Amino acid sequence: xxxxxxxKSGFFDAFRSEGFPTIYGENKTPAEVDVLEAGFICAFVIxxxxxxxxxxAANGKRRFNxxxxxxxxxxxxxxxxxxxxxxxxxxxSIRSNMAYKAGSAVExxxxxxxxxxxxxxxxxxxxxxGDQKPPELxxxxxxxxxxxxxxxxxxxxxxGPYAGRLQRTFRQGQRTGLPLPILWVADYLTLDGEGYxxxxxxxxxxxxxxxxMWTAFPCWLLSxxxxxxxxxxxxxxxxxxxxxxxxxxxxxxxxxxxxxLVIPFENATLTTKLGSDFYLVAINGFFCLILGTVxxxxxxxxxxPTAIFFGIDPLTDTVEVHQNVEKPKGGGGxxxxxxxxxxxxxxxxxxxxxxxxxxxxxxxxxQKAAESALGRIRRPVPVPRVTVEYDEMxxxxxxxxLQINFDTQNENASYQQNQS
Numbered sequence: 563x564x565x566x567x568x569x570k571s572g573f574f575d576a577f578r579s580e581g582f583p584t585i586y587g588e589n590k591t592p593a594e595v596d597v598l599e600a601g602f603i604c605a606f607v608i609x610x611x612x613x614x615x616x617x618x619a620a621n622g623k624r625r626f627n628x629x630x631x632x633x634x635x636x637x638x639x640x641x642x643x644x645x646x647x648x649x650x651x652x653x654x655s656i657r658s659n660m661a662y663k664a665g666s667a668v669e670x671x672x673x674x675x676x677x678x679x680x681x682x683x684x685x686x687x688x689x690x691x692g693d694q695k696p697p698e699l700x701x702x703x704x705x706x707x708x709x710x711x712x713x714x715x716x717x718x719x720x721x722g723p724y725a726g727r728l729q730r731t732f733r734q735g736q737r738t739g740l741p742l743p744i745l746w747v748a749d750y751l752t753l754d755g756e757g758y759x760x761x762x763x764x765x766x767x768x769x770x771x772x773x774x775m776w777t778a779f780p781c782w783l784l785s786x787x788x789x790x791x792x793x794x795x796x797x798x799x800x801x802x803x804x805x806x807x808x809x810x811x812x813x814x815x816x817x818x819x820x821x822x823l824v825i826p827f828e829n830a831t832l833t834t835k836l837g838s839d840f841y842l843v844a845i846n847g848f849f850c851l852i853l854g855t856v857x858x859x860x861x862x863x864x865x866x867p868t869a870i871f872f873g874i875d876p877l878t879d880t881v882e883v884h885q886n887v888e889k890p891k892g893g894g895g896x897x898x899x900x901x902x903x904x905x906x907x908x909x910x911x912x913x914x915x916x917x918x919x920x921x922x923x924x925x926x927x928x929q930k931a932a933e934s935a936l937g938r939i940r941r942p943v944p945v946p947r948v949t950v951e952y953d954e955m956x957x958x959x960x961x962x963x964l965q966i967n968f969d970t971q972n973e974n975a976s977y978q979q980n981q982s
Contacts, residue, residue, distance in 0.1 A: 598647050606640040627871050634853070635786050641846045642782055642807065646775040649680035649709075650837035651814060658827040660743045668698050675743045675827070677834065681768035681775070681814075683711035683728070684751060686744045706741060710748050712765040719754065728752060728761055747832065750825055760823055767817035771810040775843075778806035785854070789872050793865075796872075797857040804850030811844045 613632045620628055655676035662668045673690035690704040710731050717726030721733040732752045735745060751761035781803040789796030815836075825832040861868040869876045 596647075596649065599644055602644040602647070603640070606636055606643075610636050624873075627873065631789070631872065638803070638846060638850060639782055639786075641842055642775065642778055642803070645839045645843050646681065646772065646779075648839040649678040649683070649685045650839040651681060651771075652679035652818070652834045652840065653677065653837040654823075654832050654834035656827060656830040656832050658829040660827055662699070662704075663739060663741055668696050670694055670704065670743075671696070672829075673704070673743070675747065675832065677747055677832065678837070679764060679818075679834065680839075681772040682713045683709055683768075684748075684764070685709050686747050688741050688743050704741075706744060708735065708740060708744050708748075710735075710751065712761065712768070714765070714769055716754075716762060716765065721752075726761075726765075728765070743827070747825055750823065757821065760819055760821075763817060763819045767814050767819075770817060771814045774806045774810035774813060778803045778810070778847075781806060782850075789857075790874065793861045793868055793872055793874065794858065797854045797861065800850050800854030800857065802854075804847040804852075804854060807843050807847030807850065811840060811847065814840065
């Protein structure tokens with residue numbers, strides 16, 4: 563006697579004849595966008611939109627000043643932050659015929675292989691479309707974008723668990739069956755012996771360059787803050803921001819590889835050249851260096867207009883100074899000599915108090931301003947002190963001294979005052 567089970571259909575059972583949720587096949591797609599880089603760009607775009615809304619509330623000349631400051635600040639900060647994580651510091655690409663995968667006779671025709679170096683790793687892409695693919699790959703998408711990171715330890719020799727991150731990623735790619743052209747390029751970076759140490763040199767160059775870039779980042783933040791409080795110090799930190807960016811480029815060029823990276827393929831040879839990220843960082847560094855220097859020079863020549871442009875009250879950067887200046891009688895210099903070769907009289911007019919406003923830490927300007935306020939008056943030459951030596955047994959006589967004389971004959975004391 564058999565039993566009959568009736569299947570109950572529900573609202574979510576449509577197109578599920580097997581009785582459990584549908585399992586879709588694997589659908590691998592290449593990474594077309596760097597998520598971290600796109601995140602930094604979006605963050606600075608959001609800041610730009612927010613500041614545009616704020617600047618719209620300003621009026622007249624102040625709106626222009628604020629707009630220029632914000633635009634320069636965001637452009638410099640966006641380039642500095644984004645390109646620190648970029649993968650176009652050094653690039654190279656070719657088209658060639660190449661084998662597709664290990665254990666297969668399928669060959670790609672005129673496929674594109676490209677390599678993009680960054681401070682933290684290398685990105686290798688392989689792309690073939692249309693007639694570039696053989697009939698066997700008619701329904702397969704050949705569009706790979708693989709990242710091999712080396713942050714930051716070199717690790718032990720080989721591909722074991724204590725090896726570097728680049729070597730372990732390469733071994734994982736072999737196990738997952740990455741295309742041979744990608745593994746062929748990565749293999750040049752994993753070798754670490756004799757003259758083949760491309761990966762080591764690129765990792766070391768990226769390490770020192772990324773330190774310089776991260777040093778430039780707080781300098782940029784301090785310049786943004788200080789340009790709203792003290793133009794002198796803000797311009798100085800802006801110069802440091804540019805210096806460290808240029809220093810990062812110098813480190814990358816000088817350390818990355820003593821020998822050029824040359825990877826042969828069937829129809830072409832893959833070589834690299836400096837990429838857009840490198841040139842943008844260098845241009846941004848020179849821009850910050852020149853701009854900071856110009857701001858500092860203008861602030862020294864025209865302090866008040868510069869302070870107003872940056873939205874600073876000029877009085878906050880100045881202090882009142884009362885300079886006491888002694889003016890000699892007759893208004894002449896102190897080098898005149900009276901008749902007889904004696905020093906001139908040093909009877910002076912009452913001290914003249916000059917009230918000045920000086921910028922902080924600029925004492926020389928105050929002194930020059932005080933001199934110019936009184937017509938560059940020179941102080942008189944001081945009179946040398948005259949010292950009189952007395953005999954040890956001799957009592958000195960002082961003017962207006964009361965002395966008592968005794969008359970022994972009359973035994974009467976008389977008081978006599980000596981006048982000098």
